[in-house]
Amino acid sequence: MSGVYFHIPFCKQLCHYCAFHKSISLQAKEEMLECFKKELKYRKDYLGEESVATIYFGGGTPSIYQPHEIESLIDEVAKYFTIDSDAEITLEANPDDLSETYLRALQNTPVNRLSVGIQSFHDEDLILMNRRHTGKEAFEAIRRAQEFGFDNISVDQIYGVPGLSMEKWIENLDLVFELDIQHISSYHLMFDPNTIFTKKLEKGQLVELDEEQSFEQFKYLIDKARENGFHHYEISNFSKEGFISKHNSSYWKQEKYLGIGPSAHSFNLKEREWNIAHNYKYIKAIKEEAEFSEKEHLSFYDRFNDFVLTSLRTYWGMDLETVRKDFGDQLYNHCLAKAEKYIISNHVRQDGNSLILCDEGVFISNDIMSEFFWVEDE
Ligand SMILES: C[S@@+](CC[C@H](N)C(=O)[O-])C[C@H]1O[C@@H](n2cnc3c(N)ncnc32)[C@H](O)[C@@H]1O
Ligand code: SF4
Structure with a gap:
């Protein structure tokens, strides 16, 4: 099982919290499509014999392209790879792109999953x-997508945002559950470098929500999501039965994926590769058949640290038998030793052979994972 990811590096407007690679200059939109197709051809052997179980259009704003343009990329994938008949094909979409005309056309493409960035239903946020x-437009966009037959819809929301009171968060969640969608990605706001939010924070023009308030919002989210029939299967992800994102799961389960487009990452079990995060340099390199990516060979300990990072994120946790089998007794004992204090403090629990983060642990998951990482001169 493997996946293909397209990074669509354009947005019509820049959100003040977002550090993903994108440009608001849309001039190269058509040329970029051609480059995606060329890159697919150059890298047709990357996944070996494996078939493609998921295709994901992420960004940036994939819905900046018309449905027939998205479909032409899927057709191009089909030229070089075998796409599974039940493949999950996701399009990230901004709510304001989901007009009737757009959805009508999209309905006739192989796209079968939508991931819509809602963020908040409150206009001041x-x-x-x-x-x-x-907020109203976002709500209506989801309803419209449902009317057009999309029955695998995910929404993105952000909590821990300055000014997001508990009351407002509860209202956001009530509306999300009212929509009766299949999947929710709920992210804690990150102050990423080089964003307007971070600049405003540094200048004192924004005040960060304190940890306790953010934790209260997270706690409420996980309780309410469970009450509404969602399974909390990864730090930020919740799904109804049968609707876990296959694409994201392939990252966490260490499966191969091919990333196409500027800034896209790829993984073939041995190496990680990342494309140049610059639209014009990427286009130039693709056209001239020059280098457009950098590679990193993963050492034994890199692979272990990746395993920690990906498995502890999920609610099936880190399987200790896999650690012993794939990484040996030294790292198995290291995991047991690192787990001890977190088990006592109720941040981690042991379920059979698996170490799983408790709700309190999920909130400090970065700290816990870094303790489990193996630093080579340890
Ligand atoms: C890269 S965006 C692409 C989706 C689409 N362009 C949109 O905005 O609707 C994917 C999601 O990442 C989340 N995100 C981006 N930057 C974030 C940040 N600094 N903190 C938390 N979540 C963030 C947002 O929820 C966003 O919808
Ligand atoms: S959140 Fe989405 S629309 Fe906003 S800047 Fe990031 S990628 Fe673009």
């Missing part, structure tokens, strides 16, 4: 974030 839509 959306203005602060510099989003292109209102």
Whole structure:
């Protein structure tokens, strides 16, 4: 099982919290499509004999392309790879792109999953974030997508945002559950470098929500999600039965994926590779058949650290038998030793052979994972 990811590096407007690679200059939109197709051809052997179980259009804003353009990329994947008949094909979409005309055309493509960036239903939050839509427009866009037959819809939301009171968060969640969708990605706001939010924070123009408030919002989210029939299967991800994102799961389960487009990452079990994060340099390199990516060979300990990072994120946890089998007794004992204090403090629990983060542990998952990482001169 493997996946193909397209990074669509364009947005019509820049959200003030977002550090993903993108440009608001849309000039190269058509040329970029051609380059994606060329890159697919150059890398047709990357996945070996494996068939493609998932295709994911992420960004940036994939819905900046018309449905027939997205379909032409899927057709191009089909030229070089075998796509599974039940493949999950996801399009990340901004709510304001999901017009009737757009959805009608999209319905006739192989796209069978939508991931829509809602962020908040409160207009003052959306203005602060510099989003292109209102809360009402976002709600209506999801309803419209459902009317057009999309029955595998995920929404993105952000909590821990300055000014997001508990009351507002509860209202956001009530509306999400009212929508009766299949999947929720709920992210804790990150102050990423080089974003307007971080600049405002440094200048004192934004005040970070304190940890306790963010934790209260997270706790409420996980309780409410469970009450509403969602399975909390990864730090930020919740799904109804049968709707776990296959694409994201392949990252966490250490499966091969091929990333196409500027800044896209690829993984073939031995090496990680990342494409140049610059639209014009990427286009130039693709056209001239020059280098457009950097590679890193993964050492034994890199692979172990990746395993920690990916398995502890999920609710099936880190399987200790896999650690012993794939990484040996030394790292198995290291995991047991590192787990001890977190088990006592109720941040981690042991379930059979698996180490699993408790709700309190999920909130400090970065600290816990770094303790488990093996530093080579340890
Ligand atoms: C890269 S965006 C692409 C989706 C689409 N362009 C949109 O905005 O609707 C994927 C998601 O990442 C989340 N995200 C981006 N930057 C974030 C940040 N600094 N903190 C938390 N979540 C963030 C947002 O929820 C966003 O919808
Ligand atoms: S959140 Fe989405 S729309 Fe906003 S800047 Fe990031 S990628 Fe673009």
